[in-house]
Amino acid sequence: xxxxxxxxxxxxxxxxLDQVWADRxxxxxxxxxxxxxxxxxxxxxTPPPTVSGSLHVGHVFSYTHTDxxxxxxxxxxxHVFYPMGWDDNGLPTERRVQNYYGVRCEPSLPYVPxxxxxxxxxxxxxxxxxxSRRNFVELCERLTAEDEQAFEHVWRRxxxxxxxxxxxxxxxxxxxxxxxxxxxxxxxxGEAYQAEAPTLWDVGxxxxxxxxxxxxxxxxxxxxxxAFHAGGQLVYVETTRPELLPACVALIAHPDDxxxxxxxxxxxxxxxxxxxxxxxxxxxxxxxxxxxxxxxCTFGDLTDVQWWRELKLPARAIIGRDGRIVAQAPDGLDSExxxxxxxxxxxxxxHTAKERVVAMLRGTGDLDGEPTKTVRPVKFYEKGDxxxxxxxxxxxxIRSIAHQDKLLGRGQELTWHPSYxxxxxxxxxxxxxxxxxxxxxxxxxxxxxxWYPLDAAGDPxxxxxxxxxxxxxxxxxxxxxxxxxxxDQRGVPGGFLGDPxxxxxxxxxxxxxxxxxxxxxxxxxxxxxxxxxxxxxxxDIIRTWLFSTVLRAELESGTLPWxxxxxxxxxxxxxxxKMSKSKGNVVTPLALLExxxxxxVRYWAACGRPGTDTAFDQGKMKIGRRLATKLLNAxxxxxxxxxxxxxxxVTEALDWSMLTMLDEVVAQATTQLxxxxxxxxxxxxxxxxxxxxxxxxxLVKDRAYGSGSDSAADPATQSARLALRSALxxxxxxxxxxxxxxxxxxxxxxxxxxxxxxxxxxTTSTAQPAADVALAVxxxxxxxxxxxxxxxxxxxxxxxxxxxxxxxxxxQQLLDSISRDLTYAGNISEIRFDPTDAAQxxxxxxxxxxxxxxxxxxx
RNA sequence: GGGCGUGUAGCUCAGCGGUAGAGCUCUCGGUUUACACCCGAGCGGUCGCAGGUUCGAUCCCUGUCACGCCCACCA
Numbered sequence: 001x002x003x004x005x006x007x008x009x010x011x012x013x014x015x016x017l018d019q020v021w022a023d024r025x026x027x028x029x030x031x032x033x034x035x036x037x038x039x040x041x042x043x044x045x046t047p048p049p050t051v052s053g054s055l056h057v058g059h060v061f062s063y064t065h066t067d068x069x070x071x072x073x074x075x076x077x078x079h080v081f082y083p084m085g086w087d088d089n090g091l092p093t094e095r096r097v098q099n100y101y102g103v104r105c106e107p108s109l110p111y112v113p114x115x116x117x118x119x120x121x122x123x124x125x126x127x128x129x130x131x132s133r134r135n136f137v138e139l140c141e142r143l144t145a146e147d148e149q150a151f152e153h154v155w156r157r158x159x160x161x162x163x164x165x166x167x168x169x170x171x172x173x174x175x176x177x178x179x180x181x182x183x184x185x186x187x188x189x190g191e192a193y194q195a196e197a198p199t200l201w202d203v204g205x206x207x208x209x210x211x212x213x214x215x216x217x218x219x220x221x222x223x224x225x226x227a228f229h230a231g232g233q234l235v236y237v238e239t240t241r242p243e244l245l246p247a248c249v250a251l252i253a254h255p256d257d258x259x260x261x262x263x264x265x266x267x268x269x270x271x272x273x274x275x276x277x278x279x280x281x282x283x284x285x286x287x288x289x290x291x292x293x294x295x296x297c298t299f300g301d302l303t304d305v306q307w308w309r310e311l312k313l314p315a316r317a318i319i320g321r322d323g324r325i326v327a328q329a330p331d332g333l334d335s336e337x338x339x340x341x342x343x344x345x346x347x348x349x350x351h352t353a354k355e356r357v358v359a360m361l362r363g364t365g366d367l368d369g370e371p372t373k374t375v376r377p378v379k380f381y382e383k384g385d386x387x388x389x390x391x392x393x394x395x396x397x398i399r400s401i402a403h404q405d406k407l408l409g410r411g412q413e414l415t416w417h418p419s420y421x422x423x424x425x426x427x428x429x430x431x432x433x434x435x436x437x438x439x440x441x442x443x444x445x446x447x448x449x450x451w452y453p454l455d456a457a458g459d460p461x462x463x464x465x466x467x468x469x470x471x472x473x474x475x476x477x478x479x480x481x482x483x484x485x486x487x488d489q490r491g492v493p494g495g496f497l498g499d500p501x502x503x504x505x506x507x508x509x510x511x512x513x514x515x516x517x518x519x520x521x522x523x524x525x526x527x528x529x530x531x532x533x534x535x536x537x538x539x540d541i542i543r544t545w546l547f548s549t550v551l552r553a554e555l556e557s558g559t560l561p562w563x564x565x566x567x568x569x570x571x572x573x574x575x576x577x578k579m580s581k582s583k584g585n586v587v588t589p590l591a592l593l594e595x596x597x598x599x600x601v602r603y604w605a606a607c608g609r610p611g612t613d614t615a616f617d618q619g620k621m622k623i624g625r626r627l628a629t630k631l632l633n634a635x636x637x638x639x640x641x642x643x644x645x646x647x648x649x650v651t652e653a654l655d656w657s658m659l660t661m662l663d664e665v666v667a668q669a670t671t672q673l674x675x676x677x678x679x680x681x682x683x684x685x686x687x688x689x690x691x692x693x694x695x696x697x698x699l700v701k702d703r704a705y706g707s708g709s710d711s712a713a714d715p716a717t718q719s720a721r722l723a724l725r726s727a728l729x730x731x732x733x734x735x736x737x738x739x740x741x742x743x744x745x746x747x748x749x750x751x752x753x754x755x756x757x758x759x760x761x762x763t764t765s766t767a768q769p770a771a772d773v774a775l776a777v778x779x780x781x782x783x784x785x786x787x788x789x790x791x792x793x794x795x796x797x798x799x800x801x802x803x804x805x806x807x808x809x810x811x812q813q814l815l816d817s818i819s820r821d822l823t824y825a826g827n828i829s830e831i832r833f834d835p836t837d838a839a840q841x842x843x844x845x846x847x848x849x850x851x852x853x854x855x856x857x858x859x
Numbered sequence: 860g861g862g863c864g865u866g867u868a869g870c871u872c873a874g875c876g877g878u879a880g881a882g883c884u885c886u887c888g889g890u891u892u893a894c895a896c897c898c899g900a901g902c903g904g905u906c907g908c909a910g911g912u913u914c915g916a917u918c919c920c921u922g923u924c925a926c927g928c929c930c931a932c933c934a
Contacts, residue, residue, distance in 0.1 A: 014896090291934090294934035300933095302933085303932090377932080426862095427929070427931090539929085542929085615871065620882090630894070632894085637893030683873070686882095694898080698898095786900065791901090827891095
């Protein structure tokens with residue numbers, strides 16, 4: 001026995017149920033994972049929300065979808081493995097900690113044990129306080145722990161049926177160990193490697209970023225038409241980045257472009273800086289763009305990188321990691337006036353350098369006309385606020401290009417909800433243009449677990465990394481020593497150096513299945529839960545989280561990480577715009593849950609199908625609240641009738657009919673939930689439930705009360721009572737995944753155990769022939785009677801003298817069998833049936849004479 | 860430029876080969892002891908547009924327009 005039966009209240013209410021049941025579920029361990037064989041387990045790879053602020057309605061929306069499926073599977077007898085995770089790793093946390101505590105990470109500083117927590121909020125206008133990396137990480141952990149508590153509170157209140165004892169984080173010890181172990185193995189397998197290469201670089205965060213984290217933004221710029229020289233000959237090039245002129249290594253036009261064909265193979269000189277550069281042909285040059293001839297710089301964009309690589313051009317990098325022009329003039333720029341010009345740019349930002357170069361071009365007369373303003377898409381790091389530069393640096397990569405075909409195959413094996421989302425994954429995999437860059441020049445993340453020996457000159461041997469043994473993980477090479485070295489050898493010639501980088505968040509969160517399933521640490525659990533059953537996630541992170549998780553599982557175990565993936569849509573505000581904080585239209589989830597009740601908010605969420613963007617709609621929440629309240633009232637009403645006798649059986653056509661219809665609802669809802677069509681399952685169940693309340697309950701009331709003196713013995717009364725309770729039991733369970741609080745409350749009025757661990761209803765009724773239409777016909781009759789009364793503006797209680805029914809003879813017997821219920825529900829004195837040739841039933845309703853006499857309705 | 864999705868009642872959406880559906884809104888009516896956080900009835904649509912297939916098309920095909928999203932291009 002896991003709970004106490006609660007009594008049916010005088011006036012059932014939703015208010016307060018959320019808290020009562022959330023607490024009780026925790027106490028009773030209702031959602032605790034109970035280990036079982038793989039076939040009996042349903043494991044869910046929950047997306048760990050980023051803990052850098054607060055949850056919003058979009059989270060509530062998508063996590064509810066997963067919970068509905070989890071609850072359904074649990075009731076179907078599955079041992080549901082449903083953990084929650086927190087993504088506290090990475091840049092969003094760093095940024096938040098910087099602002100919240102007013103600190104900045106300075107890796108060169110020593111660790112200060114027991115450092116006092118900075119004042120919160122920091123004094124206005126105060127300069128950020130520099131703290132060591134380890135102290136910075138401690139502050140990150142401190143702040144995320146607070147946020148995680150707040151998040152958990154919301155999730156419990158929403159009624160997510162997660163097992164909180166399984167909670168993981170993406171920066172906890174276990175996650176770090178898994179992340180580093182996988183990295184070390186990939187390194188040994190040759191699937192992880194480092195390379196010095198041009199990489200996309202965010203100058204604000206001063207870190208490399210991956211292809212998957214890019215986004216295009218409209219950025220204002222201007223076309224500059226500048227002259228290149230060869231003897232007396234001029235060629236005009238149009239560029240939006242004149243500041244890169246000193247980084248120019250070639251001029252490039254399309255091989256078929258006759259305008260420039262005569263120049264291919266010749267050399268021209270850059271204006272101002274006087275550097276000779278070759279004129280080359282390459283098919284990536286587009287004759288229609290600008291002047292048709294491009295200035296290739298190292299590096300202005302990815303096309304420059306392509307040309308540089310394929311045409312084996314020299315590197316003349318001029319932009320440093322801080323986004324400023326580096327002091328060292330590039331090779332090839334060696335003329336007196338060229339160097340003098342370059343000196344004026346050193347230390348300048350890209351923006352300032354551009355102005356200065358333009359001024360110089362004006363000075364030498366090499367700027368043709370005035371710059372013409374333009375707005376064009378420019379690549380940004382999705383979390384950054386300055387355009388990305390391309391900087392050459394040493395970085396770690398995981399091979400993905402080599403596995404493209406295999407990854408496409410995995411995409412085919414995976415079941416997608418909705419199925420068309422597969423196309424996005426395939427587009428992404430086909431469009432990969434490089435391996436996955438996983439190293440980041442940041443602090444709060446899982447460290448790259450390698451050291452490098454230092455040679456006699458103190459230079460690191462990057463191609464001979466010292467890799468830790470797996471049983472020593474996790475390690476932080478910035479504080480731990482490699483085997484065979486002592487700490488005093490750190491950074492000295494002949495000693496060692498730790499890799500200063502951390503791995504990108506996705507490099508760890510892509511291992512969420514391995515982290516939660518106990519990979520390499522709990523063989524039993526791993527066998528029970530991996531590969532997992534379901535990955536729910538947003539469609540916006542197919543190219544990041546979904547892709548990278550598939551890749552990691554492929555590399556680690558040669559399998560898919562899960563069987564199915566369910567993509568949720570966006571929440572749109574009522575103006576059909578995506579809801580976002582910046583627009584100020586975000587409502588806090590807790591306020592909604594309090595205002596409408598958790599069940600009501602869940603109902604709204606359940607109305608959004610997988611992959612479909614859904615409007616934020618408080619009207620839907622009101623309807624959900626109405627449904628939940630109705631369930632309480634209807635349950636109270638049904639349970640108010642005496643229990644059916646032990647010998648009771650369903651004997652009446654109307655009761656049979658209702659139960660037969662309900663059977664069909666069960667069958668459909670079950671199939672739909674198995675297919676993640678929870679919206680359809682809810683709609684189907686809800687529609688039946690309202691017919692059950694509006695028509696069946698009204699029809700059967702009198703019979704269930706038992707009007708005669710010996711009512712309890714009347715089989716018809718017993719039939720009604722039995723049918724009512726049977727239907728109620730099924731309906732409460734069908735609605736349980738959607739409205740866990742109201743259903744649990746109403747279920748507790750007559751059961752000891754939780755509805756959420758009760759078996760999902762099955763189709764069991766032994767329907768009698770022709771009984772299946774009785775309720776439909778009865779509803780039709782009642783509808784006609786109600787319409788007649790409504791048309792003559794009478795109360796529904798108003799007596800009907802005569803109900804005259806015309807129609808096919810086969811309805812005679814059916815009408816007889818339900819006439820008792822009909823006469824009560826419609827307050828009808830007499831029902832007369834006349835067989836006719838008509839295909840349908842026709843009703844003449846004769847109201848009692850107390851004013852305007854006869855009304856009739858035809859249906 | 861490529862791909863995907865969506866266009867059905869004022870609103871939110873279901874239906875996807877056989878006489879247009881639900882809820883909300885609106886109008887009218889109802890002190891019916893499960894529920895006024897309620898109940899009943901009604902108004903409301905050439906199913907984006909144009910062709911085609913079919914006995915028959917909202918549903919299938921082709922084209923087209925509009926909106927949204929993803930990807931690519933970014934000299």
